[in-house]
Structures are given as C-alpha cells and as structure tokens.
Amino acid sequence: MREPRSTDIQTPDRHTHSKGLSIGSIGALGAVVIGVSTIAPAYTLSGALGPTASAVGDHLPAVLIVGFIPMLLVALGYRQLNRAMPDAGTTFTWASKAFGPWIGWMGSWGLLAATILVLSNLAGIAVDFFYLAISQITGVDSIAELTRNVPINVITCVIFMAAAAYVSYRGMETTKTVQYVLVSFQVLVLLWFAVAAFRQVSAGSAFDATAFxxxxxxxxxxxxxxxxxxxxxxxxxxxxGWDVVLTMNEESRGTTTTPGRAAILTILVVVSLYTIVTLGALTFAGVSDGEFGLGNPDIQENVFAALAGPVMGPMAILMSLAVLSSSAASLQSTMISPARTMLAMGHYGALNRKYAQVSPRYQTPAYATVVAVVIASVFYVVMRIISENVLWDTITTLGMMVCFYYGITALACVWYFRGEATASAGDFFNKLLAPLVGGILLLIFFFQTIWDSMDPDYGSGSEIGGVGLVFILGMLVFSLGIAAMFWQHHKRPEFFRRRFETTEFPTL
Amino acid sequence: MAEKTIRRVAVGFGGDERSLDALALGIALARSAGARLDLILVIRQDSAFKQEYPPVGSVVGIIAEQAQQWIAEAEAVIPPEIRHHSHIRPAGSIAEGLVSAVQELDSDVLVTGSGIGFGRIMTHPAVTALLHSSPVPVALAPAGYRANTQITDVMAAVSAAHPDHQVTRSGESWAGQLGAALTFVTFEDKESGPARHDAGKGPDADAGTASAEPIKHILATGRTLRHAVGTVDWPQGGILLIGSSPLARRRHIFLGMTAARVLSHLPIPMVLLPRDPDTSAPAAR
Structure with missing residues (x-):
C-alpha cells in the first residue's frame, strides 16, 4: 500500500501571509517603528539635508512638506497594485503587465539602479561615521580624517557592504526588540540635536543664529x-521608505483601519521630526557658506558629521552612533531588495536563470545577492576615485532614479486599473487620479533634473569635460540599461516576445 | 512498554548536501523500523520586522516552486518499498516549522543533517534551535552519510553515575524495533576524574531485545572526550542514543555538554532523546 506521492503544501492561517505577521498583529505602533526604521531618518537627514539646502536655501522646511505630496499620491497607487499582484517583482511585474516587457524591464532597471546607488551611499556615510565615532571615543582627532584617505575609505566601505551581503545571504533578521531600540534611539538623538541647537541659539552661542x-x-x-x-x-x-507602511499586508483580523492609521501616524512622526531637526539646523547654522553653514559645500554631503560636534558638544558621539546604526540597518534591508528583484526577473526570464537560483541552505537568492554587492562596490570605488563629492552626487542621481521608477510605477497603476477605476469615487481617486497626478509630477521633476544636471555647476559641482557628473551618471545608467536590455533580448528573446503574465505560484 | 514505537520518521529536508545526509539516515531508520517517512520542507517567511526596501513583494512563491523541485529530487532517491509523504509548509523559522510539523504528524523521530563527525557541529541555526527545543528525538546524520541499508547497531550512551537512566530503556526499545544489536557505551575523560563505574556490571537488559547474548558494554576512556570517542570502533550501521541534559524541559530535548562534545567527533549518527516525562519512576513493564 503506497501513500499518494503528491506533496502536501500547507496553507497557512488566515492572518499569516507573505510577511508572516500581518499589520494587524503588529499594531499601529509596530508599523510606525517599521516605517521610521525603513526611512532611517538619522542617515537620510545627514546625507540629504546639505544637498537640499544647496538647492533651495532656507526654504528647506517648505520643500520637505511639499515634497511629500507626490510621494503620497504615488504610494496610494502602489498600494492598489500591491493588493492586486502581491508576488515578487513590484515595479518589474506591474510595469511589464501594464505596459509590456520593454517598459517593465527599464522600470525595473531604474529601481535596481536606485538601490545600487543607495547601497553605496549608505555604506559611504557609514564609513564617515565609523571613523568619526572611533575618533570621538578615543579622543584622537586624526582618526576621523582617515575617511578622507581614499584607499582606507574604499576598503572599509567594501568590507561594510560585504558584511551586509553576508547577513542578507544568511537570511538573518533584525528582531523586533532591536528594531524598537534602534528607532527610539535615532528619534531621541535627533530631537536632542534640535533642542541643543535651539538652546545654543537662545544662549547666543550658535554659529550663525538665524531668526526663524x-x-x-x-x-x-x-x-x-x-x-x-x-x-x-x-x-x-x-x-x-515611508510607503512600506502602506504596502504591508492588510488581511488581518478584520481590521482595515490599522494600515491607514499607521501610515498617517508615520507621516506625522517623520514630517514633525524632519521639520524640527531642519529648523534646529537652520537657526543654528544658517545657509551661509561659512564653516558650519548649511551652504558650505565642504560639509553639505554629510551635515551631521560636521554639525553634531558644535551643536551637541561631547554628546556628538550619540549622533555618530545614531547615524551609524541607522545606515547599518538600512544597508541590510536595502541589500535584500535588488537581490530579490533580480530573483523575480530571473524567474520570469528577463535575466539569466542563474539569478533565479535560491540557496537551499538559507533560502535566499545567493547569486543575485553577490551580483548586487559586487556592482555596488565597484560603483562606489570608481565614484570615490573620480569624484570628491561621491556621497552628494549619488544622492542627487538617486533622487532622479527614484522619480523615474516611481513615475513609471504610478502610470502602470493608472493603465492597469483603467477599466475598473470608475467603479466608485474611492477607486477613481486611488487607482487613477492620485497615481496619475503623482506619476506625472515625478516624471516632470525627473526630466527637469536631467536637463538641469547638464550644467557643470549643478549639485555638488562635480563635472567631467564641462558636463555635470550627475547628468553623466544618469545617462550612463540609462544607456547601460538599454544596452543590457537589448543584450537580454538577444539572449533571451522569449521574455520580450510574449505577453507578460504573472506566474501562478503554489499557494503557501 | 513506556517507549513509543517508531511508526513515523520525519526528515527535515532543505535541498542542500546536508539534507541528503538526513534523507539517507531517514531511509535507513524507516526501513529498519518498518516506519513511514515524512519529508518536511519548511519555507521561511519573513517577519514583518524584516522589511526589505524598496519593497519587492513576496518571494515565497518563487521559493516554494524551487522547493517542489528539491522535494521531487529527494523523492526520486527513496526506495519504492518505503511509504512516504512530502510536506511543504511555511513558518517563521525552520526550527519552528519542523517542531509544529512533527507534532501535527505525530512523528516519533526527527532526522536532520548536521555536518558532524569532523570535529565540528554545523552552524545552521535551525539545528542548534532543534537540539534545544524539539519535543521528539532528533537524529543527526553526520556529513556525507549515505544510506546503509539497515541499522545494525544501537549504541546507548549511559552514564556511570546513573546506570538506570532512561537511555537504558530507550536503547532496548530502539534496538528491538530496529532489529539491531544493543551496546552500552560509557564515556569518561581523565579530566572529569577516575571512572567509578564497573564496566562488568552494566545495566541488565534481557527482555525483548534482538540478541539473546548478554549486552556488550564499552567503557570509552581517554584524556579528553574527544580521545574517548576515538577509542571506540564505531560500527558502520550504528547509531548512538544519548540523553538530554537535565536542563531540558520534560518531554523536550536539550543538548548537554557531554553530548555536544561527543557529537562533534562522532562518525555515526546520533539520536538525542527528549527528557523522560518522569525520570524518577521505574519503567512500566
């Protein structure tokens, strides 16, 4: 007597889904913690405050508040697509489904480029703060300068990225407790920074006290x-990073209010935090190009490294630890993304089958992880050698890439749901109007940024042969993408010939 | 008999080399005991606190598809006379999924790969977790283990201090069911002091074992446990039964210090037994 040979695949309980735990069982607070952790405010502000101040001067708070709107509009569409097609691939799957394989491929390339850029920027910021923290602990100032030594900087950075890739390959996870501690620590240190800045302003000891x-x-x-x-x-x-709260699994214990409430809470927390810290930095340092001024190109690509000392005194070590831990955590969560995107692309035949390989031991996309980390490392090394403002340039290019793939994703949402968007007012807004406006806005900003970045004075002022480095980088990314796409078309034409359909996976 | 009969052998399978070791041991045990084999492949799901960014959606589907291939390759190895069934199930961690599977399937032993036998214990976190939490005996296949058609020898590690340990009874029961010869082994290293045990007066066991001859008792001594393990001529078709540390919760296993040190140098499979629900009570016969 033989048992049936078929494999029994177990369907999990209703409330466990792709993410194991649903948002309902995490609760709004947990969701906010996850959202804030993904945004990584300490790292983000340190890396982006300077370049933004350089673009808009003291209108920083305005841009921070207005800049949120297109993001929100796109995220609404993202959420709809995620509900309709929750399996691996996101932008790649959605854009391929809506607009066909060519646009899907390029949209995915934009996403991959953005993650590679952010990986190298994260690791670069981490290197700065790593040596800064050691110098603050030991009291030896020269250690902080090690980060300017190109070979040392490059080697440290590559080690950080390799470590993140290893953690990602092993599939290790940050536990809930660690996540809560890291996020609380970041938020407290950032508030401390703002309060310390305000106190120095009122005590008259600020660097360039600027009236609100x-x-x-x-x-x-x-x-x-x-x-x-x-x-x-x-x-x-x-x-x-904020949109992660909206795309978290929602099928849970009959609650539909939690994701919305968590998303709004996260917005409030993050926008308030950003505004307070920005006001603190602005009133303390102003936007002049003086030693600690936000307009000083020497400190703009990593403002907290320069400002934490004068603002927080000996407690500046806390800021170093906050940025360091925040970029280390982000490095880890960002490493997973390109690897899994390539896994999905390999699975659907848009890349070599090798990318679809899963390590049996750790159930992670081993090959894709290695490829992602090698590309990010090579990119960082080349950039560090040719540019003195590598962090700044990568952030600017990154902003451009995010606008591109978000724009494509938003329009994919509009096109995918075009038939059913008129069913109700809510559908019309969420599936059509919001993503349409958001997508068009982002693509406008994308093209405007490309156009402006040709100017050699754009952004950090890095240039090659009279053309802005950001423009060159952007064009290089897109031409490489197009070349790679045609190469894939040559090697694996089936993907481009047939109509893209998502796979019916075994239901787990 | 207090001991459960071995009716269902579960193999924690993952598609890697070590899983093939586990499969080989699972087949040998199932064949010798006439038991049914369950292949269990656990797919790990991300916790909500592991958010990749930018979001990629769920990769569980792709991994499940791959897992079906691994299972198919494994099923091709199982001899036709062994009844078997495969299970793919999601869980927060591999160990968690295996434990809930063996409870649900009412398995009598859980076999996993380990990479033991070359002076090291494998570092897979799932195995470490299982060795400290499984509710059923865990059998660890050494690296490179390949199916020996039958289990020929059951070696039961008994302590000199407590000769009437549950392992004594379990050894008898396992040897009986597997149709294998029973041997008692006592490990002693010089560091823990001289042996107080007289090897000649080993635990008596005559009821129901395969062999009518008096049970062999090996006293393995050495400068260290490693040397002690090295002095024994381990039979090819042997398995070593060893008890849990007193730290174990009742009915659960917990790898003790001695067991861990023996394990890292043992060339044959080791079966770690859960702590008896009532260790003090005499065996019910």
Whole structure:
C-alpha cells in the first residue's frame, strides 16, 4: 500500500501571509517603528539635508512638506497594485503587465539602479561615521580624517557592504526588540540635536543664529523651478521608505483601519521630526557658506558629521552612533531588495536563470545577492576615485532614479486599473487620479533634473569635460540599461516576445 | 512498554548536501523500523520586522516552486518499498516549522543533517534551535552519510553515575524495533576524574531485545572526550542514543555538554532523546 506521492503544501492561517505577521498583529505602533526604521531618518537627514539646502536655501522646511505630496499620491497607487499582484517583482511585474516587457524591464532597471546607488551611499556615510565615532571615543582627532584617505575609505566601505551581503545571504533578521531600540534611539538623538541647537541659539552661542521666519515654509518663495525640482527630487529620496507602511499586508483580523492609521501616524512622526531637526539646523547654522553653514559645500554631503560636534558638544558621539546604526540597518534591508528583484526577473526570464537560483541552505537568492554587492562596490570605488563629492552626487542621481521608477510605477497603476477605476469615487481617486497626478509630477521633476544636471555647476559641482557628473551618471545608467536590455533580448528573446503574465505560484 | 514505537520518521529536508545526509539516515531508520517517512520542507517567511526596501513583494512563491523541485529530487532517491509523504509548509523559522510539523504528524523521530563527525557541529541555526527545543528525538546524520541499508547497531550512551537512566530503556526499545544489536557505551575523560563505574556490571537488559547474548558494554576512556570517542570502533550501521541534559524541559530535548562534545567527533549518527516525562519512576513493564 503506497501513500499518494503528491506533496502536501500547507496553507497557512488566515492572518499569516507573505510577511508572516500581518499589520494587524503588529499594531499601529509596530508599523510606525517599521516605517521610521525603513526611512532611517538619522542617515537620510545627514546625507540629504546639505544637498537640499544647496538647492533651495532656507526654504528647506517648505520643500520637505511639499515634497511629500507626490510621494503620497504615488504610494496610494502602489498600494492598489500591491493588493492586486502581491508576488515578487513590484515595479518589474506591474510595469511589464501594464505596459509590456520593454517598459517593465527599464522600470525595473531604474529601481535596481536606485538601490545600487543607495547601497553605496549608505555604506559611504557609514564609513564617515565609523571613523568619526572611533575618533570621538578615543579622543584622537586624526582618526576621523582617515575617511578622507581614499584607499582606507574604499576598503572599509567594501568590507561594510560585504558584511551586509553576508547577513542578507544568511537570511538573518533584525528582531523586533532591536528594531524598537534602534528607532527610539535615532528619534531621541535627533530631537536632542534640535533642542541643543535651539538652546545654543537662545544662549547666543550658535554659529550663525538665524531668526526663524515663516517664509521658510513658503514653497513659492523658492527662486526657480529648477531649484524647486531639485529640492523635490531630493525630498522624494528623503521620504523613500515611508510607503512600506502602506504596502504591508492588510488581511488581518478584520481590521482595515490599522494600515491607514499607521501610515498617517508615520507621516506625522517623520514630517514633525524632519521639520524640527531642519529648523534646529537652520537657526543654528544658517545657509551661509561659512564653516558650519548649511551652504558650505565642504560639509553639505554629510551635515551631521560636521554639525553634531558644535551643536551637541561631547554628546556628538550619540549622533555618530545614531547615524551609524541607522545606515547599518538600512544597508541590510536595502541589500535584500535588488537581490530579490533580480530573483523575480530571473524567474520570469528577463535575466539569466542563474539569478533565479535560491540557496537551499538559507533560502535566499545567493547569486543575485553577490551580483548586487559586487556592482555596488565597484560603483562606489570608481565614484570615490573620480569624484570628491561621491556621497552628494549619488544622492542627487538617486533622487532622479527614484522619480523615474516611481513615475513609471504610478502610470502602470493608472493603465492597469483603467477599466475598473470608475467603479466608485474611492477607486477613481486611488487607482487613477492620485497615481496619475503623482506619476506625472515625478516624471516632470525627473526630466527637469536631467536637463538641469547638464550644467557643470549643478549639485555638488562635480563635472567631467564641462558636463555635470550627475547628468553623466544618469545617462550612463540609462544607456547601460538599454544596452543590457537589448543584450537580454538577444539572449533571451522569449521574455520580450510574449505577453507578460504573472506566474501562478503554489499557494503557501 | 513506556517507549513509543517508531511508526513515523520525519526528515527535515532543505535541498542542500546536508539534507541528503538526513534523507539517507531517514531511509535507513524507516526501513529498519518498518516506519513511514515524512519529508518536511519548511519555507521561511519573513517577519514583518524584516522589511526589505524598496519593497519587492513576496518571494515565497518563487521559493516554494524551487522547493517542489528539491522535494521531487529527494523523492526520486527513496526506495519504492518505503511509504512516504512530502510536506511543504511555511513558518517563521525552520526550527519552528519542523517542531509544529512533527507534532501535527505525530512523528516519533526527527532526522536532520548536521555536518558532524569532523570535529565540528554545523552552524545552521535551525539545528542548534532543534537540539534545544524539539519535543521528539532528533537524529543527526553526520556529513556525507549515505544510506546503509539497515541499522545494525544501537549504541546507548549511559552514564556511570546513573546506570538506570532512561537511555537504558530507550536503547532496548530502539534496538528491538530496529532489529539491531544493543551496546552500552560509557564515556569518561581523565579530566572529569577516575571512572567509578564497573564496566562488568552494566545495566541488565534481557527482555525483548534482538540478541539473546548478554549486552556488550564499552567503557570509552581517554584524556579528553574527544580521545574517548576515538577509542571506540564505531560500527558502520550504528547509531548512538544519548540523553538530554537535565536542563531540558520534560518531554523536550536539550543538548548537554557531554553530548555536544561527543557529537562533534562522532562518525555515526546520533539520536538525542527528549527528557523522560518522569525520570524518577521505574519503567512500566
């Protein structure tokens, strides 16, 4: 007597889904913690505050608040697509399904480029703060300068990335407790920074005490549309991560209010935090190009490294630890993304089958992880050698890439749901109007940024042969993408020939 | 008999080399005991606190598809006369999924790969977790273990201090069911002091074992446990039964210090038994 040979695949309980735990069982607080942790405010502000100040001057708070709107509009569409097609691939799957394989492939390339850029930026910021923290602990100032030594910087950075890749390959997870501790620590240190800045301003010991002005909140006061676009493109990067709260699994214990409430709570927490810290930095340091001024190109690519000392005194070590832990955690969560995107692309035949390989021991996409970390490392090394402002340039290019793939994703949402978007007012808003407006806005900012970045004075002022480095980088990314796409078309034409359909996976 | 009969052998399978070791041991045990084999492949699901960014959606589907291939390859190895069934199930961690599966399937022993036998214990977190939490005996296949058609020898590790330990009874029961010869082994290293045990007066066991001859008792001594393990001529078709540490919760296993040190140098499979629900009570016969 033989048992049936078929494999029994167990369907999990209703409330466990792709993410194991649903948002309902995490609760709104847990969701906020996850959202804030993904945004990584300490890292983000340190890396993006300077470049944004350089673009829009003291209108920073205005851009931070307005910049949120296109992000929100796109995220609404993202959420609808995620409900309709929750399996691996996101932008790749959705854009391929809506617009066909070619646009799907390029959209995914934009996402991959953005993650590779952010990986190298994260690791770069981590290196700065690593040596800064050691120098603060030991009291030896020269150690902080090690980060300017290109070979040391490059080697440390590559080690950090390799470590993150190993953690990702092993499939290790940050536990809930660690996550709560890291996030609380970051938020407390950032508030401390803001309060310390305000106190120095009122005590008259600030570097360049600048009186608060409501004009800072006026987006129409920004000098030009170019400056505004640059600011928005950067603020898209600043909020990048927030949307994770909206895409978290929702099927849970009959609750539909939790994801919405968690998303709104996260917005409030993050926008308030950003505004307070920005006001603290602005009133303390002003936007001049003086030693600690936010307009000083020497400190702009990593403002907290320069400002934490004068603002917080000996407690600046806490800021170093906050940024270091925040970028280390982000490095880890960002490493997973390109690997899994390539896994999905390999699975659907858009890349070599090798990318679809899963390590049996750890159930992680081993090959794709290695490829992602090698590309990110090579990119960082080359950039560090050719540019003195590698962090700044990568952030600006990153903002551009995010605008691109978000724009494509939003329009994919509009096209995918075009038939059913008129069913109700809510559907019309969530599936059509919001993503349409958000997507068009982001693509406008994308093209404006590309156009402006040709100017050699754009952003950090890095240039090659009179053309802005950011423009060159952007063009290089897209031409490589197109070349790679045609290569894939040559090697694996089936993907491009047939109509894209998502796989019916075994239901787990 | 207090001891459960071995009716269902579960194999924690993952598609890697070590899983093939486990499968080989599972087949040998199932064949010798006439038991049914369950292959269990656990797919790990991300916790909500592990958010990749930017979001990629769920990769569980792709991994499940791959898992079906691994299972198919494994099923091709199982001899036709062994009844078997495969299970793919999601869980927060591999160990968690295996434990809930063996409870649900009412398995009598859980076999996993381990990479033991070359002076090291494998580092897979799932195995470490299982060795400290499984509710059923865990059998660890050494690296490179390949199916020996039958289990020929059951070696039961008994302590010199407590000769009437549950392992004595379990050894008898396992040897009986597997149709294998029973041997008692006592490990002693010089570091823990001289042996107080007289090897000649080993635990008596005559009821129901395969062999009518008096049970062999090996006293393995050495400067360290490692040397002690090295002095024994381990039979090819042997398995070593060893008890849990007193730290174990009742009916659960917990790898003790001695067991861990023996394990890292043992060339044959080791079966770690859960702590008896009532260790003090005499065996019910």
């Amino acid at each position: 002005s409501w004009e800072w909140f006026n987006p129409f006061g920004i000098e030009s549309f170019s400056a505004f676009s640059a600011g928005i493109a950067l603020s898209v990067f600043i909020y990048w």
